[in-house]
Each structure stands twice: as C-alpha cells, then as structure tokens.
Amino acid sequence: MSLSSKVTKMQQPTHSPAVLLEATHVRKMYGDEKRTKHGEIQGVLVLDDVSLQIREGEFVAILGPSGSGKSTLLRILSGLIHPTAGTVRYRDALVMGPDPHLAIVFQTFALFPWLTVLENVELGLEAQDLTRTQRTKRALAAIDTIGLDGFEDAYPKELSGGMRQRVGFARALVVEPELLFMDEPFSALDVLTAENLRTELLRLWREGRIPTKAILMVTHNIEEAVQMADRLVVMGHDPGCIRAILNGVPLADRLAKTPAHEHLVDLVYTIITQPDEDAGTIMAAQDGRKEQPVGPTATPKPSGRGYQSLPHIKIGAVNGLAERVQRHDGREDLAVLGRELQMELDDILPLVEAVELLGFGEAMEGDLILTDAGRRLAEGDELQDKEIFREQVLSNVELIRQMKEALDRAEDHEIQEDQILEQLEEYFSPDEARRQFETAVDWARYAELFAYDGASGLLYLEDAAPTSTQ
Template sequence: MTQKNLIDLQNVAKSFKAADGTARLVLDKVNFQLKEGEIVALLGKSGSGKSTMLRIMAGLIPADHGDMTYRDKTIFGPVAGIAMVFQSFALFPWLTVQQNVELGLEAQGVPAAERERRADEVLELIGLAGFGGALPRELSGGMKQRVGIARALVTNPDVLLMDEAFSALDVLTGETLRNDMLELWEESRIPTKGILVVSHNIEEAVMMADRIIILDSDPGRVRCEVKIDLPRPRDVESVEVRALIDEVYGLMTMRHPQEANAGDSATHHLGYRLPDTDISRIEGVLDLLADTPFNGRADLPQLAEEAELSDEELFPTYEALGLLGLAVIEKGDISLTNLGQRYVEADQANKQELFGQQLLTHVPLAAHIRRNLETEANGSLPEARLLELLEEFMKEDEAKRVLEIAIEWGRYGEVYEYDYHTGRLTLPELEEN
C-alpha cells in the first residue's frame, strides 16, 4: 500500500540577503517528501539549510521558488496540522507550565475549560503531571523541553517538526526524552502521523528514523538518502546499528566537490568556507588518533566517544585534517596519512613548518593572502580588503569567521602575521625586524 505524502517539497529554493544586499542561496532545488507513518531524520553540516527547510515546511518563512504542499494543499503560512519543537525550549518565563502549554490552543480560540483539560492530558502523557503550576525557572533542561514538546502535542498535530530538540540537553536526559517520544509514537498514543527530526547527532538519527536524508552545504541540496528497516526499539550496540552508524558517518564526511577542489591550483576558489575549527582541536584529534588504542586509524564513532566531543564539533576538524592532507576519511574510518604521522612525531618548529606548507598548497585563501603580501611594497595588507573580497562569496558574518580562521591557521604556520591593533596582515620577516 502506497504511503500518502504529508509534506511535499518540489524544487524548493531559498536565499537570504547579506548586509551588502547580495543574495546568498541557502537551499537550492530541494525535493523532499514526508510520508504518513514515518520518522525522517535530516542531517547536514553547517550551511546546509536544515533549519531553514523546517521553517519553510512549517509555513514560518516562504520559499523563493518551488512548490510546498501539506496533504496536497499549498503552504502559504502557518499550518494548523503542523507543530514545531525548538532547540531553545522557547518558553515564556512569566507563564506557568500550564499556561505555556495552552498558548497554541488559546491562539486557536479553544475555550478555557477545554484548554485546561487537554493541557492536563498532554502533561501527564509527557511525564509532567503535577507540574502545571511551576514556572520555567523551576524546571531542569529536560523538563523544559518536555514542556516544549507538550505545547506542540496539545494541538494534536498531524506532523511534528523537531529542530535539534534534544541537542541542548545532556546525553542521558536527551536519550531518555528521545526514547519516551519513540514509545509514544510506537504505541500510537499521539495522533501525529509523521515526524521530521533535524539533528547533528548521527547515533540519534539512526536510533529514531525510518529514513535519513543528508544535505550538502552552500547551498543545501539533498545529497543522499539512507533507508532503515530495523524495528524499534533498536539496540545501539547491535552489529546492524553500528554498521548503519558507520555508513552515515562515511556519507557525512564525504567531501563535497567544492571542498575537493578547494586546493586545486587551477580553481583557487576563495569563497570556500574553511572548516570552523582551531589549531588546538586539530592537534588534539591528531594526537588522540596517533595514540593507543587507535595507533593511526579509528572508527569515527569510537573516536568521538574517546574525544568526548559531539559530531557537530568534530566534523569541521575531520574536514580540516582531510583538507590539509594530514588524515583521510573513508567509510566511517579516519586514518593518519604518512604526512600526518610525520606531523605528530615532529617537534613544534617542524609542525608549524609542515602546517604552513600544507596551508599554502591546499587553502587558496591563505595562498592568496601570502602572494598579495609578497607583491605589496610594504609587505602589508588591511584585513578590510580581504573581507571585501570574501563578501562577494558569502554573508558578512561568514566572511569574518572565514578570515579569522585563515588568520589563525596562517599565524600558526608562520605564513603571515596579523596585528590585532591595526587590523593588518604582514609578512613574518617584517614582524621580526
């Protein structure tokens, strides 16, 4: 029997204007369907437009192009059958738990007695019976998110959109709440027919979803889909689940063609968004990878567990290691390259020299800065000129972030120096005189 589409996006595109008025494409040609009876997880790196996509589905923001329908009806604005749970809880601190939960019903014009009855029922369902009179400040993070979920469920939504709803919680609390939600779903104790979960946690996605959609970045496009046929509840330690987690890690760390070309001397793509990671994290992961028990090769989920860092924190570091030729990632595993092994064994001066060489070879922005410094009569450049150049490719705040990363990496590799007082980059030789 064919499942009906709850939400259908066809060729959806969305741009936002940067501070200088130029448009930045966030989503492009996105095709996606959420069907009755399924949970879908949406994964993607920073810049993939996951949250933007959710807000378009919820009718909170319009798309620029494409068709968006809910049960075959065009989405023009907020849809009564669709509810959303946010990462930040989004509770009104001056309202009680009961009043926060009743807000959506009040907006729909539901009478007070009916609002109270339905709020009581959903608070009991979500494990908050007896907390209706409490204020948000009196609740733990997990309880606050339960209130956020209760506020969504009280409207009896057909579709539930969850925007990193568990990411602000500690691991144990997030896992407990996730399992409680799955239990309500499996036992049909909520009327919801479909759930879409935006997450940066691969294990969470594999444990919850019937399908995982992975988005590319800059702009966001559907890269691939992973179908999961395993029954719930799933055992995170089972061979099948571990294999799926490895598969998704492999897909998530697969380099985008833009990234692969970033170091190509023929391309020199200055608009490449450098991975948002710093030297200490790069070296920390390298040292961990080189040490026992990994000895130069590790399963990415195991490395994340050992590093005690989230996938969101580690993915940019993996990307940086691959970009600089210090490690390779394949099928959910990461391995030191010969150069990476030399790097971890080198003394500090040789580490910095190796880093600088790789930076000039594989990061066009760093090479561009160095070349321009060498052609300037005084060996000096104002950062404003570089920001202006980067803002042709990206928003103002992103341009600043990318330049900050390029400056940190370049200073460490002794490719150039930077004066924080004047905002100028200079050749290292000039700094020594």
Template sequence: MTFTNFITKSATGGGHSQALTRDLNDDTTNAIIEAEHISQTFTGDKGNELTVLDDISFTLHKGEIVAILGRSGAGKSTFLRILAGLVQPSSGRVAYRGKPLNGPNPGVALVFQTFALMPWLTVQDNVELGLQARGVPRRQRSEMALAAIDSIGLDGFESAYPKELSGGMRQRVGIARALVLQPDALFMDEPFSALDVLTAENLRQEVLKLWGNEQQNISSILMVTHNIEEAVQMADRVVVLGSHPGHLIAQVPVDLPRPRDKHSAEFGAMVDKLYTVLTGQNPNGTPDEKEQAGQTGAGTTRDSNGTSPDIASSTVEKSGAEANIGEPTDGTLADLKRELVDKRSNREDGASDAHDDSSGTAGDLPDATPGGLAGLIDVVAGYPDGVDLADLASDLNFEVDDLFPLIDAGTMLDVFRVDNGHCTLTENGMAWHGADILKAKEIFADLAMDHAPLVRTIDQALRRQPNDALHGDLILDLLRRRHNDEEARRQFDIAVSWGRYGELFDYNADDDLLTLDDANR
C-alpha cells in the same frame, strides 16, 4: 475528546518500518506533506543575494519518523519552517494533504530547541496556549492539557512555572504543548541539543515510547538534528543536506528493528554510512553522493543570476597596495580565482573532492585551529589501525559540528585519511605527531602552503609587495565577492590564525596590515 486517539500502530519491534513499507506503496494517499523544488534566498547587508536552500524536493509520508541531518549552514531549520508554513519559500511549492500551503500548516505542531515557554505561565497554561488560540472551550482544553502533561511524565507539575523546572522538564512541556494539538505531523527542531547527554537520551526514549503507543494520534514525525547517532536511533529515513547552500545529498532508509541497540554492529554500520555520506562520499567510497540523489550543481553560494561567483571574477579599481602586486601571475591575489574557484566547475573529470559537498566551496578553510588539529592528531595516533569517526566523536563527546571542521582541516592538509567513515593518520600526520613544537610548526607551514589556497595566495602576494606588507581589507574585499560578510571575515580570520601558527605572516589589526613573518622572509 481524549488525548490518545485516531491512529493505531503496532508497538512491536520493527512495527513502524513494516507499516512504512505498506504505506509507501501509495504515495498519493499516504503523502502528508509534499515539497517540490524548494529554494530560499535572502538579501544580505550589502544587497547581495544569498542562497540558503537550493532546489529541494521532499515528501513526508504517513507512519514514518524522518530525520533531517546536516551541518551548520545546511538550512535545516529554514527548510523545517517552510514545511510548517512559517516561512514562504522564494521558489517551489509545499502542499499539505494535497492542498497548496499559503500560510501556517494546520497539520503541524512544532517543538523548539530553546523550549520557547512563557515564563509567566504555569506548565498547564503553557500547554493550553495552542488550544486557546484555536478557540477550544476552557473545560475541554483543560482536560486535553492534563492528559498531554500526564503522557509526557509531568503529572504533578501542572501548576509549576518554567523557572522551577530543569531543562529536560521544560522540553517535556514543549513536547506536551505540541502533542495536545493532535497534529498530523510533529516537527522537532533539534529538540535535545540544549540538554545534557543523559537527559537527552531519556527524552528520546520517551518520545519513541509515545510514538509506539497503540493509541497515539501522530501520523508522522519530522526532526532536525546534527547528531548522527540520534538520527539512526529515532528515524525510519534520514534526509541528508549539504551546506552553502542547503541541498539534498541523499535519502537513506534506516531499516533496523526497534528498539535499536546502539552497540550493535548494524547500528554502528548505519552511523558509519551516514558519516560517509556527510563527508562527501557514497557508501562505496566514491565521490559525490549528490549523483545518487539526482542533484547537481549545489554546494556553492550563487548570485542573483544563479551562477557561482568567484573571488576574482570581476574587475576592481586597484588600491595602491594591490597595484604593487603587478599583473596576474602565479601566486598573486588575482590568482585567487584560479586557486579558490569551486573544483566541481573546473575539474576536467567532473568529479568532486570528497569534502566539497559538506565543507562549502572547495578551497575554503575549515573553521579549525592548528592547536585543535594537533590535539586531534594526538588522539587519532592512539589508534594504530585508525578509528571510525563515530567512535571518535563518541570518545571525545563531540557533536558532528564540533568534529567535522577538524576532520576537514586534517584531510585538506593531508594529515588525515578518511575512507568509508574510518580515519587514519597519513605520513604527514605521523610526522606532525612525532615532532617537537618547532618542527610541528614547520610541518604545518609546509602543508598549509601546499594545500590551503588562501594561505598560499596571501603568502605569495605579500612576497610580491616592495615592503612585504598588504592591507587586510584588500583580502576581505576579494573574499566578499564570493562570500557574505560574516563568512568572508571568518575565512580571513582562519587564514590569519593559520599563517601565524606556521610563522608565515602576521596581522596588525590596528593598522589593518598583513606582513610576512621574519622567519619566512
């Protein structure tokens, strides 16, 4: 029994895409893994139900590389583990080769982000682990392990321990450990994200070479990534998930011939297209890519009844501070419901904002600091005609998860305009860029009051208090009706940092007291 066997594929450019076209003509014979209406919920610390995945259907076909792309919070890794049979979905079904999955998927091998090697075992022993668990005889598994080690470029390191290897070499061991099992589908969970740029690029190329080998034995590859260029470089199809909860936004075919030129116009156009989808627009610049994928109602955290709770949807016993606010009127805490409720459920025209799908519930504050936003404004100002988001991320050496919160904050505050993946400064952005420090803070304060509902509501609630003060726990309790504890605290902390930067309000953590800033009285 040798390492390379079973399936023959063309190693010429575009061979996989052509094979995929033929394979997909018959879904019944070429479907390796099928997932139907997968949803996943977990119970939070307070007993509340948190939806991580919402009604996702997906099929992995023979002869294709598929990338699952999405931001943090999209449930990418959870979905991968459900397909691998390591996590049981709350609802929906998964089938492997037409048979329902009731445990670990026998046709799948996993490569993890963190290598997951046993430090007390040699390279060869680590690669043999899965074979040993399957009861493969010692001599046979040794031959198979050595062949796998050689195929991934680690020949000569069989007796080395993980501590002696670089990060890239450790990940090669992880890949060899998966390949030696001769899986139908190779699953890779952000396999290159823990590596430096050059090592990651080298390892991507090695995996693609293995995939193009005429004698390689893997039917398909499914990889999780948040790196758009990586998805375009490697995948025949990109599945894009939105966040909070994870939901299907779109499935985008990548028809570029292999090997792919990252500097070609076609490659750049595909990267821009995926940026556009992730920012909530379709490739033509209109909102709500979910309509194209046949998905509706996703993107908000649901309670146990499947509805979208809001921050002030139920009656609470009023504390003394809350009682001083008075009856619900414009600008009070009770109006958080009106200010922060998901726009997708309230808009008369039924359309969503451009960023609703990718940044959580409408009105939530992106996880970006004013200082970071100011720095990005200065960078974008250096491009008189604007800059493509892909180029911006590349120039800054940012990953998608690093860049998008700043872009979300800038579009929320109307300092950036993003159209089909191209970012330009608005008049507000230019004014901020040209202002001195004090004027910039004034501009930020005005924009936050106009466009950031949570900041505005805290400001107005403070103004209605006799002493211009309010306990922070009150805001947190209201936020927890809509978010889990961690996200409620994150939203509160962001609001405080924005309020402090704009000299709108301050927060004393020792006393848990929000107060109006003297400059804002």
C-alpha cells in the same frame, strides 16, 4: 532537475500510506540585497532543488553537516518561511503560513519565561476557539501525558533542561498536531536526560498515545537518527541539497547495537565525510546487500563559490586529532571517534574537513587515515609542528598563500585587512568573509607567517619572525 523525484516514485510501493506533506523542487536564497564588488545582486543559495515526501506513520530524520540548510528546510516545510522557488503541499493544499495541523519542538525549548508551565502549554491553544476551562483541561491532560504533573505552576527557569523540553513537548502535543516537527530537540540536553526523553517519546509514538501521524526530526546526531527514524534524509552543503535518502533499520535492531545498526551509522558517516563523492557510488561501494538504500539523489555539484572555504577550526584541535588517530596506527573509524569524543556531526565534520584540507589526513569509508604529513605532525614537538604546519598551510591554503604573497610584495610589508575582506566578499557573505579572514589569520599566526593588529586592522610581516618558508 535532480533525481529526487525519480527516487520518491521508485520508493512508492503499491499501497503506501497517504502522503501528508510534500515539498517539490524547493529552493531558498538568502540575502537578496547583498551586492558583490561588481554591483551584481546575488543571494546565497542555501537550499537547492529539494524534494521530499512525508507519509502517514513515518518518522523521518534529516541529517547533515552544519550549513546544509536542514533547519531552513524544516522551517520551509512548516510554513514559517517561504521558499524562493518550489512548493510545499500539506494534503494537497498549498502551505502558505504556519499550519494549524503542525507543531514544532525547538532546540532551545522556546518557552516563555514569564509564563508558568501550564500557561506555556495553554499558549499552544490560544489561537483556537476554546473556553478557558476547555483550554486548561486539555493543557492539564497533555501535561499529564508527558509526565509533568506537579509542575503546572512552576516557571521554566525553575526546571531542569529535561523538564523544560518536556514542557516543549506538552505544548506541541496539546494542539494534537498531525505533524510533529522537532528541531534538534535533544541536543541541548545532557546524554542521559536526552536518552530518557527519546525513549519516552518513542514509546508514546509507537503505542499511538499521541494523535500525531508523522514526525520529522532535524538532528546532527547520527546515532540518534538511526535509533529513532524509519527514514534518514542525508543532506549536503554548498548549497544545501538532499544527497541520499536511506531506509532505517528494523525496529528490533534500533536500540541494540546490531550489525545492521552499526552498518547504517557507518554508511551515514561515510556519505557525510565525503562531500565530493556521489552518494550512490559510496553506497554501491559499501556492502549494499543488507539494507536496500532507497537510492542516491542529487549528485553534489562542484562548489559554486570557486574559492576555497576554510572550516573554522582552531589549530590545537587539528593537532589533538592527529595525535589521537596516530595512537590508533593512523587510521580510526569516525563513528567510534565521534562517540568516544562525545562530538556530534557539527563538531567533528569541520575538524575532519580541516585535517583533509591541510593534507594531514583523508576520510575514507567512514575512517580517517593520516597522511605522511599528518603522522609527522602527530609525532613532532611544538617547534616541528609549527614548521610542518607552515609547509602545509602554504601549499594547501589558497587564501593564506595569497595574503603572504601580497605582504611580500607590499612596500612596507603591510596591508590593510579591508583589501583582503573585499576580495573575500566577492565569494562570501560579509559575515562569512569576516570569519574566513579570521580563521586564516589564526592559522597564519600559529604558523608565524605574518602578524595582525586587530585594533588597526593591519596585517604585517614581523621582521623577527623565522621565515624559513623559502
């Protein structure tokens, strides 16, 4: 039982618009057939106890780091996949499959390359009982609205990314959906094209030129979410859950970089970069007078895995980040960092996580602050960097420490990768175990702790390696 049900009640004013879609206590497990070493069947929990309402007239954005299950949530809400537990209701009717009142715009556009623009848009209407003429007429109208006229007979591959996503929008809007879902619709586009399309969509939506009653967007771009949404749902990972639901800034403050806008961006960054902190505490600590946050929801539970999980980050990036923050006197605002490095949440979060895990820095109040080791790393030369990195890895990374110890103990100072992988698979899915292993090997190779032969899958100690770790 989370607080989310309380939250939604709290938020209900006296005459609120009708609820269109409601998810209650949704859970989702994947990979039921996966077995651990001990033969227990256990799935990976990707969504835990999510409750959410979408009301008429609302633009809701779902934000979160990768692995927070935001795309899964969108697919459950749309009826594309079943929740393992909990229910989704559309206007009080249980959602059992893709809903005719709903359309999705995909990140990768999902256009059929063998159909022309017109045929792609008509595809949205094929399930409806219309004559060919009616279908074509409606498709042409949608193409017109979205600014694609003249391209009816073009094939998707002849169009630029922005035009292709317009086809995606036209195909979604032609079915006149009450609910429009968008799964990172602008993230495959370049900055200017994305901005252009965003503005145009908002104009259509606010002027009521599209029949859509509510929009739900998944994104990992915080600025985009603040710019567009009336409500922001911030999700956390391991397992995916709703950490906070925040009200958006007033319309007037959306496009301009007003203090309210900046404040909300900062707040979201702070919440997301401190996954172990309770969202309510963060909001209370932050200046909470200006916008009333709707409230904290699920308190993050201690990670259920019981094993440290490594972010899959290359060492060069950690070094680069440390050097950059050092140039800003060892403390930099993450929102600014993200904007200037053109990195979205999914890129920057694992990086921050790696920096924290290795003890080079700490995320605090939306800023990244270098530790002593972090400063030394930023200033050191290549050899010193390796030395510092080796120390930090051995004292902070459980997996690498264990691998090194096993190698020291082993007779020939050799072990098979399977041994490590088997252990990891008790905590991770086979794929993730492999990735964890590969990240550990990458870090350990940089630290010159041990070597690995990919062809034979053998880990071994190099005699010549400078092992000054004792």
